[in-house]
Amino acid sequence: MPTIRYWRRFAAAVVASVIACNATPQAAAAAPSPRTDEWWFRTWAVQSKIWPMTRGAGVTVAVIDSGVNARLPELAHAVVPGVDLVDHSTDGRVDLDTESPGHGTATAAQISGQGGGSSGYVGLAPEAKVLPIRISHSDGGQTPEAIKTAVDHGAKVINMSYGADATVMTPVHCSPDLAPAIGYALQHDVVLVASSGNEGAGSNWPSQPASCPGVLAVGAVTKELHPWVQTERQNYVTIAAPGGDMRLLDKQGRMHNGAGTSSAAALTAAAVALIRAKNPAMPARTIIQRVLATARPVGSPGWNNRTGFGLLDISAAIDPVGHPVSATAPNPIYDAFERWQKQISSTSPTPKQLLQSPIASNRAKKSTFLSSGTLWLIAGGGLAATLIGVVAIALILRSRNRFRRA
Template sequence: MRQLIRVATAAMVGLILVAPMAAPAAAFPAPNQEEWWFDTFGIESDVWPLTRGDGVTVALIDTGVNASLPELAEVVLPGTDVVGGVGDGRTDTDTHLGHGTAMAALIAAQGGGSAGWLGIAPGVKILPIRNGGHMTSEIEATAIRYAADHGAKVINISQGDAAGLSDPNHCPAEVQDAVIDAVQRDAVILASAGNSGDQHNDPEYPAACPGVVAVGAYDHLGNAWQSTQRQDYVAISAPGAGVGSIGGDGWLYHYGAGTSQAAALASGAVALMRSRFPNESARRIVQRVIATVTDLGPPGKDDQTGYGSISLRKALTATVPADAPNPVFDRLDQVLAARRVQSTPSATPVASAEKTSSKVLRDLLIVGAIFIVVCAVYPLARIRPRPPADRPPTSPGPDDRSPQHGPPPPSGPTRDQGPPPERRW
């Protein structure tokens, strides 16, 4: 009996010691029943036991974030306003819906509030960068650089605009420069692919920019959303049809649709990976994402869902070979290689220039020598002996054509000479 009591007591002590260790798993409430992607990604069962995104900052380039909502309390860092230059981004200026707040809630909402909304990566911090919904290339480049300068490991851009036809890769030069800078600072950039796939389907930046992970949208059945962009730059896809969120006013907006939501959820997924693998570079994380997708639509890559749906179950546990394909960074490497070629002077023009310079110098020396000789000889040639005093000077003969004697040369072409020859360059 005493032995049983000792065993029971030890078991109770063990339970008491273990119970506090399990508490963090129950820290967050259950997601709203509309958040069907929690099951798709296996968030509660497979993902959160491994990571909730702690230690990762996600920059949100959007309309600002209402940081006073209970679902986002203590999650939103002071950011910036790259349009007005006033404010820290923690106010959503989108009066229609509160686009930035909605994207932040999909990533990092804490539950609670009237909607009980929960993000897939509640351990991350949101860095709001307000651009007011304005998509000029200068503003976008400034926002991306600010995100990189302030340590964001993930940059979410749930926006897009049609790029000029003359822009290489449909990406303005200043935005491409900012993307390169951010990637070199170890940030993963994700952007919405666009919402006009069933209309004009124009290529959009920054999704089209090499080095950016462009995200298409699908519904709860795994079908591509009808309006998701159909472009070859689409790399992956994520839930984007039938996806609501809380707006800037704190109200729940039901069952929205767009590649904005898909990019936000993909950004949250990448933040979870960066937390799980803190020593992996941005290049390696993107390689991991693409190597572990679940194929959707036609077999292989397609222009709506890219290489497939992001799969957190596989991405967080799989061993990805070092030589696995990485088409997003392959495009970026091509841009960087082209720039190196343009900035490196060719050996042939340099040699040619040196040869030409040497020839010119030689010719100048020869001309200079001739000039010196002429200057020395010419005065001597002009000295003529005086005739004897008792003899008159002789008249010039018919063959004497020195400049001082004889008739002046004709002032223009004669009839027999014809017009002067045409000059050709």
């Protein structure tokens, strides 16, 4: 008959066996397969070069837009509860867009679509989470609150695929009302991404928040990696990403053709999420520096006003060992914001000279500060900014970043 010692040894062996089985590494979940018409996966060699390193796990991307339909199978496991800044009737996980088939849903799917559903649509960072922040596309004044809300809810990347006409803001085409929110995000190590605008073949009016210092402004390229015809020609453009010849998922789960810098911004935000997931200790400032320094020229080498420093190169930006970038490499986005912030907070008795452009020009011009509906004049003994009047300025948020219906 087995002794007590035998049974003790037997039990110990069983426990050890169970522990060993549980300790065996589990195979990672299979990566979803993108659709063949998601051509940007081939452009960036995502499946062979990027996804073996990371698919974005652990990073939350805020999508400031019309809300996101989280019930779609393509997004069901990607969207976390967000905030509705319009009427607080939802938690952001409903797309209430009435002007297009679902702008917020399309943007979110490009970032972290899971595959599945009837479309099989896959995002660039399928393991990242989307935090939907719903705003009204007729009220550009909600952007500062939306940025702060996104930061407070844990977003490390904020995507803003929309814009308001900032022509009246000179010479920096950005309302000073946005400066505290942008500064709040940068202080909390958050990367801000925005679409540069879709009026390059027309009025080409500057678009905020992309035009604001401190924001990564994204232009669009086509499948052939040429500048998209309608991408804006602006001195605030810093980088380019795919935005022409796109296939997009709408809020009903249907596919549409589209084009625009909205897509370019969404894919850039997803790329930043991948970089952050692979390099969790890398500061946002360094990420921006690397994104700009490793970009591939579009056309002639150097910066241009359609594609900035060039096409975003994810495999280079994500790999600081294989693609080192000097700590002293230029960082015009942060430099521009710091200069702008100093000018806004200055107590000089005369209007300060604001930077003309963080990239294209070092010249400055004198100006008063035009905010949304308020004219401010720097005045009086270098002690305070005195409010002297109210000016009605309509910051009409246009739908130029919408994808068109099929």
